[in-house]
Amino acid sequence: MGVTGVVVLVLCLLASTAGADAAKTIVVASTTSTVNSGLFDHILPIFHERTGIVVKPLAVGTGQAIRIARRGDADVLFVHDRQSEETFVAEGFGVERHEVMYNDFVIVGPSADPARVGGVSDVALALEQIARARAPFASRGDDSGTHKAELRLWKAAGVDPHPDSGTWYRETGSGQGATLNVAAGMSAYMLSDRGTWLNFKNRRDLRLLVEADARLRNVYGLVLVNPKRHPHVNAGAGQVFIDWLISEEGQEAIGSLELNGESLFTPSARPES
Amino acid sequence: MQSLSEAFRAAFTLVIDLDPDLIEIVSLSFGITGASLLLATLVGLPFGASLALFRFPGRRPLIVIVNALMGLPPVVVGLVVYLALSRSGPLGGLGWLFTPKAMVVAQFVLITPIVAGLSRQVIEDLWEEYEEQLRSLGATAARALPTLLWDGRFRLVTTVLAGFGRAVGEVGAVIVVGGNIAHSTRVMTTAIALETSKGDLALALGLGLVLLALALGVNALAMLFRELGARVEG
Amino acid sequence: MASILPLEFREVGFSAGGQALLRDLSIRFEAGAPSVVMGPNGAGKSLSLRIAHGLLAPTTGSVRWLGLDAPPNDPRVRHRQAMVFEQPVLLRRSAAANVDYALAVARVPRSERADRVAQALSRTGLARVADRRARVLSAGEQQRLSLARAWALEPEVLFLDEPTAALDPGATRAVEESIAAISESGTKIVMTTHDLGQARRLAGEILLLCKGRLVERAAAADFFESPESAEARSFLNGDLLWE
Numbered sequence: 094m095g096v097t098g099v100v101v102l103v104l105c106l107l108a109s110t111a112g113a114d115a116a117k118t119i120v121v122a123s124t125t126s127t128v129n130s131g132l133f134d135h136i137l138p139i140f141h142e143r144t145g146i147v148v149k150p151l152a153v154g155t156g157q158a159i160r161i162a163r164r165g166d167a168d169v170l171f172v173h174d175r176q177s178e179e180t181f182v183a184e185g186f187g188v189e190r191h192e193v194m195y196n197d198f199v200i201v202g203p204s205a206d207p208a209r210v211g212g213v214s215d216v217a218l219a220l221e222q223i224a225r226a227r228a229p230f231a232s233r234g235d236d237s238g239t240h241k242a243e244l245r246l247w248k249a250a251g252v253d254p255h256p257d258s259g260t261w262y263r264e265t266g267s268g269q270g271a272t273l274n275v276a277a278g279m280s281a282y283m284l285s286d287r288g289t290w291l292n293f294k295n296r297r298d299l300r301l302l303v304e305a306d307a308r309l310r311n312v313y314g315l316v317l318v319n320p321k322r323h324p325h326v327n328a329g330a331g332q333v334f335i336d337w338l339i340s341e342e343g344q345e346a347i348g349s350l351e352l353n354g355e356s357l358f359t360p361s362a363r364p365e366s
Numbered sequence: 367m368q369s370l371s372e373a374f375r376a377a378f379t380l381v382i383d384l385d386p387d388l389i390e391i392v393s394l395s396f397g398i399t400g401a402s403l404l405l406a407t408l409v410g411l412p413f414g415a416s417l418a419l420f421r422f423p424g425r426r427p428l429i430v431i432v433n434a435l436m437g438l439p440p441v442v443v444g445l446v447v448y449l450a451l452s453r454s455g456p457l458g459g460l461g462w463l464f465t466p467k468a469m470v471v472a473q474f475v476l477i478t479p480i481v482a483g484l485s486r487q488v489i490e491d492l493w494e495e496y497e498e499q500l501r502s503l504g505a506t507a508a509r510a511l512p513t514l515l516w517d518g519r520f521r522l523v524t525t526v527l528a529g530f531g532r533a534v535g536e537v538g539a540v541i542v543v544g545g546n547i548a549h550s551t552r553v554m555t556t557a558i559a560l561e562t563s564k565g566d567l568a569l570a571l572g573l574g575l576v577l578l579a580l581a582l583g584v585n586a587l588a589m590l591f592r593e594l595g596a597r598v599e600g
Numbered sequence: 601m602a603s604i605l606p607l608e609f610r611e612v613g614f615s616a617g618g619q620a621l622l623r624d625l626s627i628r629f630e631a632g633a634p635s636v637v638m639g640p641n642g643a644g645k646s647l648s649l650r651i652a653h654g655l656l657a658p659t660t661g662s663v664r665w666l667g668l669d670a671p672p673n674d675p676r677v678r679h680r681q682a683m684v685f686e687q688p689v690l691l692r693r694s695a696a697a698n699v700d701y702a703l704a705v706a707r708v709p710r711s712e713r714a715d716r717v718a719q720a721l722s723r724t725g726l727a728r729v730a731d732r733r734a735r736v737l738s739a740g741e742q743q744r745l746s747l748a749r750a751w752a753l754e755p756e757v758l759f760l761d762e763p764t765a766a767l768d769p770g771a772t773r774a775v776e777e778s779i780a781a782i783s784e785s786g787t788k789i790v791m792t793t794h795d796l797g798q799a800r801r802l803a804g805e806i807l808l809l810c811k812g813r814l815v816e817r818a819a820a821a822d823f824f825e826s827p828e829s830a831e832a833r834s835f836l837n838g839d840l841l842w843e
Contacts, residue, residue: 120545129560129564133548149547150548151545151546152546164453164454164455165452165453165454166452166454166463166464269563270562270565271562273565274562277565292564293564293565294565294567294568295567496689498655498685499685499689500705501655502655502682502685503682503702504678504705505705509705517692
């Protein structure tokens with residue numbers, strides 16, 4: 094008797110969650126920064142009202158997002174690693190890359206700032222100082238867009254931190270938020286994207302120390318998963334999403350997301366791309 | 367600890383406000399765990415009982431395997447189910463990935479060994495007690511199977527509760543196969559993981575407290591049914 | 601319907617763990633008054649009963665129900681003989697449900713079961729506890745319930761293994777009354793006991809087992825008044841208590 098009730102309840106729940114019409118649903122493989130910054134919470138309701146399409150965003154690291162898209166488990170790729178995105182297209186998994194927006198990375202660190210990088214305008218120099226001071230630095234270490242950007246910056250600084258992995262250079266192999274928690278917990282420096290940082294509530298004694306270097310720009314791209322490679326992909330709705338994001342309305346929606354008067358992302362879709 | 371009192375306050379506020387997102391997440395948690403638990407029980411109980419009662423070649427290794435599977439790491443299960451349900455995988459055509467169905471599958475894989483392994487032990491103990499008498503009455507092991515399942519019903523409820531606890535509190539499997547998508551595959555544990563990654567530890571803890579309270583509620587209810595049942599039978 | 605009796609043991613031997621527990625047992629049980637098997641602890645009394653009932657197979661020799669020329673584990677024989685053990689083993693359900701279960705396993709049609717359950721319970725004086733959980737009944741009531749359960753099956757032969765060993769005198773008396781009633785109703789009783797008084801009260805004949813062998817067999821009166829073997833005399837004296 095009690096069992097029948099549970100069965101009915103469970104079947105109803107499953108039926109209701111089975112809900113959305115498949116033709117009007119797309120899965121977007123994206124990164125933690127777009128989700129954790131609140132971007133999707135902000136723009137998706139607008140898009141849904143416009144088109145009736147339900148977008149299901151996955152917040153995983155860039156590397157994982159690309160692997161998911163390669164397997165055909167997502168319809169659209171929305172990440173921030175230009176090189177990987179272009180390779181994705183070149184290998185035939187994606188149709189075309191469109192730049193959509195950018196934000197920037199910042200270096201956050203303990204307010205005590207043992208490496209004295211606060212206010213330094215050259216990010217490569219800042220990293221060099223951190224390495225020399227052997228100050229704790231938390232790295233994503235997870236093949237994500239942020240991680241790859243971090244590695245590029247170390248290269249620019251002429252430093253290879255990997256031999257010191259496990260001592261002052263800590264690779265967490267985790268997402269943005271998790272790594273921020275770790276950095277907060279051990280008062281370490283870290284490269285974070287501004288959007289996630291602004292939204293992050295567990296800062297402890299971490300402060301924003303280095304910003305505005307041109308090399309810290311973080312560009313996001315959109316790629317439709319190639320229906321020729323994965324026929325079941327919802328290419329129609331996926332393309333509608335991409336077109337909207339790079340349209341004036343979508344770009345405005347992106348740019349209007351603010352926190353404490355600061356814009357989290359800067360729309361940057363070019364008319365031709 | 368400052369976070370803890372904030373957590374209580376967060377939990378309290380969520381519950382008092384009957385936050386609609388919270389209700390949605392809780393319903394989904396219970397729905398998914400409920401469905402997988404039901405399936406796991408339907409499969410695991412008879413399987414465990416059979417393992418206890420019947421003798422066949424390979425029985426001993428099978429028991430060892432079932433016991434080992436009780437300790438399956440959720441994230442590993444999540445990965446395997448993901449690969450199976452992926453569009454590039456053998457069952458991709460089902461289109462279940464990143465939907466609650468995939469989460470039910472993953473939790474089913476997690477809980478069934480627990481239900482089977484624990485019920486095997488319960489039924490084995492009961493069979494030791496009853497075998498001689500039941501054989502005397504002419505009951506074979508097969509005939510005795512439903513009898514023992516019913517006779518051991520209270521101990522088996524504990525078995526099922528163990529399965530419930532494992533499923534409702536895990537995050538590794540459901541986050542990989544479900545994707546933690548808002549209003550779609552976000553359950554209590556994955557919501558906690560999300561708020562933690564956003565650094566909102568108070569809210570994460572608050573959600574954790576709500577989850578704990580609900581699990582407590584379920585166990586209390588089960589205990590109540592047990593008391594009532596015992597009383598009804600005089 | 602032909603009776604399954606007589607029951608014949610033909611040179612039955614049983615060994616376990618390298619030890620010979622029964623040796624060369626040749627006995628024939630006929631219909632009639634209760635047969636009581638006695639002997640010191642470890643003599644093999646319980647073992648013989650379990651072999652007769654079909655729960656164990658002899659290591660050597662054979663057991664046969666001559667009425668049907670069938671071995672103890674033959675399905676035709678299974679539901680026509682029953683056994684009551686020293687410790688009652690009851691399911692976690694009501695007293696009546698326990699009796700009903702035995703009938704259900706024996707494939708008695710549902711329409712007949714209720715009456716037979718009621719009859720079995722009233723004959724053993726358990727009608728008023730019919731709906732109580734069997735496990736909360738007293739030891740004596742539980743053992744009487746085991747008897748009721750066996751009686752409800754209307755067996756031709758009823759084996760009882762030390763049925764009152766765990767009971768106080770009052771309960772023992774009640775169980776003995778039921779055993780006597782079952783015997784009166786036509787069922788052949790084969791039981792073991794170490795209680796000499798009980799043997800005197802219930803036995804039609806006595807079989808004395810020592811070290812796995814049948815040492816003496818006689819009508820009850822003859823056995824108690826003029827035992828023939830040295831072991832019997834020793835046993836009646838209370839000297840031969842265990843092997």
